[in-house]
Amino acid sequence: MENIVEFQNISFRYSEDEGEEKLPLAVDGVSLGIKAGECVAVLGHNGSGKSTLAKLSNSILIPTEGKVMVKGMDTADENLSYDIRKTVGVVFQNPDNQIVASIVEEDVAFGPENLGLPREEIRRRVDDALKAVDMYEYRTHESHKLSGGQKQRVAIAGIIAMRPECIFFDEPTAMLDPKGRKEVMDTIFRLNREYNITVVYITHFMDEAALADRVVVMDNAKILLDGKPKEVFKNDSLLKKIGLDVPSCAYLAKELRRENINIPEDILTREEFTQSVLKLLGEK
């Protein structure tokens, strides 16, 4: 399948203030292709360079070395930045800092307004986007009175209203409570499955990463692992070493195998675990 976003051996360094020592590379020789329709999780500890990747994806930042191609468009070409951002949207961590207007529907309209669309088209896109994130009934509410999860969904709607083909989510659940986290993750998966939007989400929650089609692990500005969740989480000691973890089910499975209870190696979720215990106990 075609790559919708392609990072071609890129490096990036934040420019330092005058007289200060040179900052280390935030991204160091990364090559990564995101295929259309994929649902990818990017894992890494704080400061591993994963957030920079999101900003590099739609020409908010331009790589110091290498190229980022979005559907064949080079993000370094300023003339294309408009088209690139229509194709790849980014949702950030703190919903408070990405909502521009005080009223929900006016905020969602901000992107389409910038695109210079006719009024009826803006209206249609705002309504569709709010329905997609299940916030339509809140369209005339004030955004600052919403819960964290609701605000983040409004922020997502603001991006969806631009009708992008791919969305990068930069730790979209880091500041939310469990309820908000679930709302936002459900929304992300729905966008991928029902709306066929390519989704890349950056997280440091192992259980969220386990639900993706593909997991990319970053450490020290480089890509360390890249594969299906089940393959990636087999490397429990490596993940632990770089400050990450594996879902606790996977630990338990490993411990049980030592006792000759043959729970499969690639178990990541509670449901899978229970199913395999039942199977071993002779149930169907």
Added chain:
Amino acid sequence: MIKDITIGQFFPGNSIIHRLDPRMKLVLTFIYIIAIFLCKNFLAMGTMLLFLILTVLLSKISLKLIAKSIKPVFIIVLITSVLQIVYNNKGITLLELGRLHITTGGIFTAVFTTVRIVALVVASSLLTYTTSPTLLTDAIERLFSPLKIVKINVHSIAMMMTIALRFIPTLIDEVDKIMSAQKSRGADLESGNIIQRGKALVPVFVPLFINSFSRAYELAFAMECRCYKGGEGRTRLKEMKLAARDYIALFAILACCGVIILSNRLITAPEQYSNILDSFLRFVL
């Protein structure tokens, strides 16, 4: 406390006042505020008050909220009224307490000042209560768009106002939080003289500024992601079109202005009222 401030807030609704064209609302509020300062007699003032009361009722904004909007200026109103009563010695003396002369002129001026300040606050609160901040700044942008000719970037100013209004509640929450946190470390924000209090606020404002800068950065990124590149070529979700109700509202306020101008000419001003009252009281006594 800090969260009680309601000015600048918007209470969504569907009343006729909510539905007025925001440009018209801005113009009407402007005319109203000027007119209220031109009132020189009870008939004019009464007309303007009636107009305001009618507007409040039509807006279906709860009276409690209206009362809340006056709360912050209550002290100012009180002080100016007392000063007027104490220092204005025109008209007849009603009460004499040593050096203190309470006169009819003083009372009239105090009443007029009070009514003017309250009406001003209520009218402008009503504007923000019934108009979404985005529409309001949009209206400002459109009304002032002729200034483009003199190279003033009206769009940028309007966008800054939109963002400022959007972030006021967020920043109020943040101030509240930082104050609680520093109080938990023993910061004393409530006692001492002005200089000490100012100094005590450093631990509150430094983090607030630093956080605001990082918020601004993130917001700029987020706006770029949504293809923002200034006012050029932008379209709008909400149309602004003058409807019959807007012309009716304009007509109503102009009629009120007519009443003011006429009555100012024909009816005696309150200073003279006090003269009349003066002679009346003299007659009785």
Added chain:
Amino acid sequence: MAIIQTENLSYVYSEGTPFRKTAIDNINISIEEGEFVGIIGHTGSGKSTLVQHLNGLLKPTSGRVLFNGQDINSSKEFTRTVRFSVGLCFQYPEYQLFESTVYRDIAFGPKNMGLSEKEIEEHVLKAADFVGLKKEMLNKSPFDLSGGEKRRVAIAGVIAMEPKVLILDEPTAGLDPQGRDTISDMIDNYRISTGSTVIVVSHSMEDVAKNASKVLVMNRGKVEFFTGVKEVFSNYERLVEIGLNVPQITGIFIDLKSRGYDVRTDIYTVAEAKKELVRLFRERGALK
């Protein structure tokens, strides 16, 4: 005697306005010296409002808060003393750093206590040591540090007051797994080595189950449970009902139980889970 106790504590926000809202409703709890209490509940359950009463930031609408048996709002002076004895560290405390150096920021609390320069230094160094900040970091600007380091500086700022009761609101929010572990261990270490009482506020059982001796579950402004960790887990149905997460491991046993297996549901560590599953497999003859 309990170090902290509340008597019929209630708090109502915006009393007398249309936005009136009861945040906490008739709370009666008592916390002993040296205990590690986890407070869980979701957003709006009243847990943050409750802890802001424990150091006198909020004044009860009705009821009392006692510190060592004395009403903390009995006098202004006593409230101020309690501020230092009950250290409260807010969520995302790194956003409250303000001084030019790490040292001065940590010293803010001790300075407000009116300690001498020498005592302040002792307090700061001790606190920095607790949170694992190296000496050379003390002269840096807090704004040049990484997110995790800032968090530790902010926590040190509260620890430096050497509070008898340390309260932390979501101390690990937004951190990666390693950062979460470091902070949790640090807090537990502080409790063990100083004998202080520790209260940690969180959204989920997972965060507090490991270290807490007791758990206070809040729901809609009321106390749902206030008991040992195991007892709370044995009432897992109620936890799920009020929308709280149970740890993944506990979930497995809940699922097994619902399928008719006789297993304990008060299990939340890998070691215990292993023991219980081995027992189950032995019993069923599925283990050779």
